[in-house]
Structure formats: C-alpha cells, structure tokens
Amino acid sequence: MYNNSFYGDDVRWFIGRVVDNNDPLRLGRLRVRIYGIHSGSTEHIPEYALPWAQVVVPVTEEGSTGYGSNPAILPSAQVFGIFLDGKDSQLPLVIGSIPKIESDKADDDQYTNPTDDQLPGQSNAEKIFLYLISDDQHAYTPEQACGMLGNLKHESNLNPLQVSDVPGEDSYGIAQWNPAPGVKRKQELIEYCTTNGYDYTSLFGQLKWLKADLDKNNFRRVDKKLGDLKDARTVEIASKIFEFKYEAPQPGSTDVRIENSLKYYETFVTGTSS
Amino acid sequence: MSYPNPAKNTVDDFELEEVIFTSNRGEGTSYAIQNIITDFDIYEHLDKPFLSMKMAIVDTVNFVQSVDLQGGESVRITIQSLETKKAGEKIVKNFIVDKVIQSTRPDDKTEVYYLHCFEDIVLTSSLVNINRHYNNTPAKIVQNIINEYLGRNVIRSTDEYQTNMQVIVPNMHPIEAASWIKNRITSVDGFPFYLYSTLNSDDMYLVDLGQLLSRSPINKKAPMTWIQSTSQQHLTDNVMPILKYEHKHVDDILSLIRSGYAGASYNFLNTLTGQNSLCEFDVTNDVFEQLRDHTIFKEQNRYNYPSSAGLTVTGSQVMTKIASNGSYKNANYSVRTLDEESDPIAYKKRITGAALKNFMSKAPITVQVNGRPFIAATGDYTIGNVVRLLFLDSQLEQDKTADPDYKKSGDYLMYSAKHSFSTRNPNRVVTTLLCARLSMYSDNLSVGDFMNV
Numbered sequence: 069m070y071n072n073s074f075y076g077d078d079v080r081w082f083i084g085r086v087v088d089n090n091d092p093l094r095l096g097r098l099r100v101r102i103y104g105i106h107s108g109s110t111e112h113i114p115e116y117a118l119p120w121a122q123v124v125v126p127v128t129e130e131g132s133t134g135y136g137s138n139p140a141i142l143p144s145a146q147v148f149g150i151f152l153d154g155k156d157s158q159l160p161l162v163i164g165s166i167p168k169i170e171s172d173k174a175d176d177d178q179y180t181n182p183t184d185d186q187l188p189g190q191s192n193a194e195k196i197f198l199y200l201i202s203d204d205q206h207a208y209t210p211e212q213a214c215g216m217l218g219n220l221k222h223e224s225n226l227n228p229l230q231v232s233d234v235p236g237e238d239s240y241g242i243a244q245w246n247p248a249p250g251v252k253r254k255q256e257l258i259e260y261c262t263t264n265g266y267d268y269t270s271l272f273g274q275l276k277w278l279k280a281d282l283d284k285n286n287f288r289r290v291d292k293k294l295g296d297l298k299d300a301r302t303v304e305i306a307s308k309i310f311e312f313k314y315e316a317p318q319p320g321s322t323d324v325r326i327e328n329s330l331k332y333y334e335t336f337v338t339g340t341s342s
Numbered sequence: 343m344s345y346p347n348p349a350k351n352t353v354d355d356f357e358l359e360e361v362i363f364t365s366n367r368g369e370g371t372s373y374a375i376q377n378i379i380t381d382f383d384i385y386e387h388l389d390k391p392f393l394s395m396k397m398a399i400v401d402t403v404n405f406v407q408s409v410d411l412q413g414g415e416s417v418r419i420t421i422q423s424l425e426t427k428k429a430g431e432k433i434v435k436n437f438i439v440d441k442v443i444q445s446t447r448p449d450d451k452t453e454v455y456y457l458h459c460f461e462d463i464v465l466t467s468s469l470v471n472i473n474r475h476y477n478n479t480p481a482k483i484v485q486n487i488i489n490e491y492l493g494r495n496v497i498r499s500t501d502e503y504q505t506n507m508q509v510i511v512p513n514m515h516p517i518e519a520a521s522w523i524k525n526r527i528t529s530v531d532g533f534p535f536y537l538y539s540t541l542n543s544d545d546m547y548l549v550d551l552g553q554l555l556s557r558s559p560i561n562k563k564a565p566m567t568w569i570q571s572t573s574q575q576h577l578t579d580n581v582m583p584i585l586k587y588e589h590k591h592v593d594d595i596l597s598l599i600r601s602g603y604a605g606a607s608y609n610f611l612n613t614l615t616g617q618n619s620l621c622e623f624d625v626t627n628d629v630f631e632q633l634r635d636h637t638i639f640k641e642q643n644r645y646n647y648p649s650s651a652g653l654t655v656t657g658s659q660v661m662t663k664i665a666s667n668g669s670y671k672n673a674n675y676s677v678r679t680l681d682e683e684s685d686p687i688a689y690k691k692r693i694t695g696a697a698l699k700n701f702m703s704k705a706p707i708t709v710q711v712n713g714r715p716f717i718a719a720t721g722d723y724t725i726g727n728v729v730r731l732l733f734l735d736s737q738l739e740q741d742k743t744a745d746p747d748y749k750k751s752g753d754y755l756m757y758s759a760k761h762s763f764s765t766r767n768p769n770r771v772v773t774t775l776l777c778a779r780l781s782m783y784s785d786n787l788s789v790g791d792f793m794n795v
Contacts, residue, residue, distance in 0.1 A: 075663050093668075093672070093673060105513065109474075117508070119670060120670070120671070121669075122613060156522075158669060159613075160667075233672070
C-alpha cells in the first residue's frame, strides 16, 4: 500500500469534459467527467458523485487567499490533467484546457433517452427551447422559454436523470422536483407521466409535465408582484418569475440563472453567442 | 480433531464421488471424468477470495480432443471425506478451466493433461467491469460488490474502524475492486482485513487479523509435530506427524525496515487545505506495545521482532502520499475519499494494518501433514484457523524428553493451504500449510506445558 514512497513517482494523466464549474467552496474547482475513468452513465456515476478537481492557475496569479483570480473554465470545456493518486484515480487535478471544435451538440446532451428522439433539436437545450415555444399545450415566447431554460440549466444541467447532491433531498429531473412529504413534486411528475404513458425519466415526459404543471399555475410560491410567467416580456423577468415562483430555491443564484437565460437567448434567438 | 496415522492407514482418505466436466462448445454436453483423474491439488489463500486447482487427466480415449477443450469449460468436483461420509456431508466446488499447463505423452496410448482451474467466480468476475460510485463504509462496499456481482454471501467482522467513504471504482472487475477497497480497512485496533474463500464453505469471509489470531488452535492438545529421533517416538501417539517442513527465507528484517514497516515518517498531504498530517511510526511503540494486552499476545507474548535492537528509527524512511484534494468536500458537508482520513490517529491505523500484514510474513513456516482433517465438510478447518506446531529442540539428552524449539514451535495462522489429492489406490490427501504468526511462546515451557497452554 505504501510501496511508493513519493507520490510524484505514480502519475496518471487524463482528458475530460467539464460538467460543473459551480464550486460550492468558490475555489474554482471543476467537476470533470474523465474519459475512460468515469462512464457516461449518469445512473452509475451521477454528476453529483463526480469528484471536485482542483485547477492549476498560472504563476502570474498570486495564489494566496483573497488574491488572484479563479479559473474561468466553463462547462463543456475539454481539459487535461493528472490524478494526484495515480492509478487509484480518485484525486483529479486540472492543468489546462484543450480547445476543440464545438459540435452542434452542447454540453447538456450527456444523457439521451430513445423517447426523446421525437423532440426536435440537437442538444437537450435546443430540444427544451423548441418544445417550450411549440404549440403543444401552451406556447411560450422565446424570452419566456429562455428564462425557464436558464433556470433548468442551473438546477440540473438539463439532465433528466439528475438527482440532487444535497444529502437526503433527492430532488429529481431537469427542474429538480422535490419528493419531500410536504411538497411531493417528484411524485406528481411520476403520477402524471404514468397516467399519460410517458417515461418520467425522459426529457420528453418531463417537458410534458412541466408545461402541464405550469398551466395549472402550480407554483410553489405565490408572489403577485412578480406577475404571471405567461405575461413576462423580457428574459430577465421570465427568469426571475420562474426562479421565485416555480423553483423557489435558496437565495443567491438569481444572477447566474439570468446569465444562463441570456446566453440561451443569444444562442437560440439573436444568434450572437459564440 | 482426530488424526489418522498415514503409515498404518490402508483405507481411502476420501472418496472422489464425482467430477463433471461441461464443455461450453456445441450443446454444452457434460461428462463424468472422475475415472480419468489421477491427481488434483486445490489451493486456498487468505489474500485470495477464490480457490484454484491443478488437475491431471490421464487421457486414453481421446477425451480432450473430442470435447475440443478451449478453456472456460466448467468442472464440478464432489469430494467426501471418510469422517463425514456417514453424515452425508460433501464438498462440492465449481471450477472453470483457466488453461492447459502442459500435456505429455508417456506412451503411444496415453496423453496426460495438466489443467489449471479457477473457482467459477473468477470467470464471472472477469466478465464484469465496475465503473460506478459508492458511498458507504469500505467493508459494506466490499460486501455489496461481492453480493451484487458474484452472488456470494459475505461473513464479515463488524469491528471496522473506517467510516463512510465516497469512491468511483475506475474500471475494475468485482474481485479486483473488492480487494482494492479491502486494503483500506482496519479494525479498531488496526488489524488488517482479509477477504478469502475456503474449501468447506460457499461463503466468503471478510475478517480482521486480530479476530483470526484470537481463535483457539484447532489442535490445541494434539499439535502437529516434527519428530525424527527414535527416542522421542513415544510422542507420536497423541500428535499429528508433520511429514515434511520448510523454513527458509525467513526473518528478513531489512526488507521490513526498508519498506517503512519498522519505523518511518509518513506524510499525508491534503492539497485542498495545504496541510500535511505527519505520522511518526515506530512498530514497537505504535503496534506491539499498543497491543500488549490484546488476546493474541496473552499467551504467545514474545513479539516476532527484536524490539530493543534499535531498529525502529522513525525518520529512517520517509513516505509521502497525497491523501486528499477535497474531492467530495462541499460547503455544508463532506465525505472522505479513498485514502483520506480525518486525523493522524486514523492514518496511523492504516499504517499499523499494513505493518501487521507484512510482519505476518516475516517468519512463516511450511508444513506438510495428512489432509483428512481439513476436508471434513462439517466445518471450516483450513485457512483462517490457528494450528499448533511442535518442533523439538536439537539438544537431545539420553532418556529425557526434549524441550520444544520455540523458534519454530507455537500457534500459527494457516495462511494458505494446498490439498493434494491422489486417487491412486488407496485415495490419499496430503495438505501443505503455509503458517504465519506475530509472536512466540516464552522459552521456559516443557513439551507437557506446551500442550496444555
């Protein structure tokens, strides 16, 4: 077990794909799905179970508490690094990113369910956007759809199989429907999908339920000042309404959600996003 | 445990009731081949959770050709010992052919094939890749892997020191993954864990060394005894004769020192906090003295180590390992990862476990005895049990019973076993045991005292 007396003699390098840069410790750590070590199956290795990898920053950054800047690597980036523990492969360290040709599929297409093939669009983000603005049940405006999409991105990275990484919470799906006894949102999702013959683990089933749920005005919090999602004219307002009335998360993530929403608006509507 | 005297015994030690060979070619036909097997050895080892076997097939009927042996065929073997025949207890083991070691042709009408086989779970395991995350105590993770992928029940010690860990198994087969995790488990006292299978059981065992060494010898009053002198032959009435023994390449203290198991400075670095947990390790003070009152040293209380010889210098070896980078540390909760511990005491348990495991291999002895007692299907009498060995010292005096040779005599853990079955009339089984221990008896006991400890 201790045959290697010096850790530096036992190094294994890797290439991976960033799936989460929202480090709860604000140290710029990344969750990376490492090719060949972490299977693509989010059932066996959900994203919340991926280890946080520390990131090497340039020597031009101060590197001491309170000084210097954090890494700016975004989800979907391809990164290179080493395992600090060699073949045990539990302690990843990211050294840098490897630019790549971006495909049409975005960062949120890890999981696909065969039933989702009926949704138009390449990536999960595009499928969600196109479904939300479609006439099925109720059509939302592009601004409203992007406001919702930015929130869903923050909640689940648009992964229909996402389970909350908060111990004991078990919120599930793209909107992180909470199964707690007083809320039972996940149970409502399952009941709706079962009744209507949809797979509740699929993006298709979850989008059907999302629209049905919103059409019932089934908001977790009532806030008349915010108005109705269907009346929201801008991406920012739609993002806030969806956040405060439907998701009702802990405070502190509003800016990130709006930023996500605006990015999707640029991608799918104005076409100015890279 | 009663011992047959092999010299006087003319009846079979065992009955090879059935050996069923099933080919995986074509329609999967089965053949009863017990009549063409002359010899087979079954191996058990504390470090291996499966058995292995070598067998000789004397082929005079083109058997191997006709079944188109390619490897992967199954061999089910049913053995009955004479002791348990009346009770109807049998040992039934399933193996798969790993490879043909060799084939020879002693004459024009005979081909002898030597096959190497593994217990069937090795094939089951080799066909599965584990790449998934676990969050549990290491012993429970091992148990879950064995249960889920190999379908075996695990009987385990509950004296596990380690708490929950989160780990992603990085592409391993189940046996490999279970052993990988098992190496991170110690008991509260720091004893390492072993994961093993035995000849007489279908269960798998995950047991700590302290529990194994605490077992009473299975032959307490009748030690396995090596006697050459005719003047001491009267002793053979109550004991089991050792047919052969081997005691070589032992007491290699330098390799233990150089590996850091005698004394060393261990550093466990956490790159998230930038802090280092330093463990100054000294096997005398940190292991043997800490365990002085443990059951295993109650009677056999001379450590297998020259503790006063100044050989445990803590800084003589420096080991540095990155134990954590906070992989699973979040804002409000965290789970430790594979090699991470909460404090230096917990790290020291791991070092203690590794040291004890290596000290077990410091002075092993190999003995060969009649194997009948070990193949009784009524219980586990093989590896994982303690046996008492008796060697007489070399200062023999006329008309006086010699004293025990305490360098070799004592209570030993059976670490591995080879059961050599021969079906040449009469059927014989001889067992070769690799025995290991951590301590010796004091040197003032007579043979009579020794048998009554």
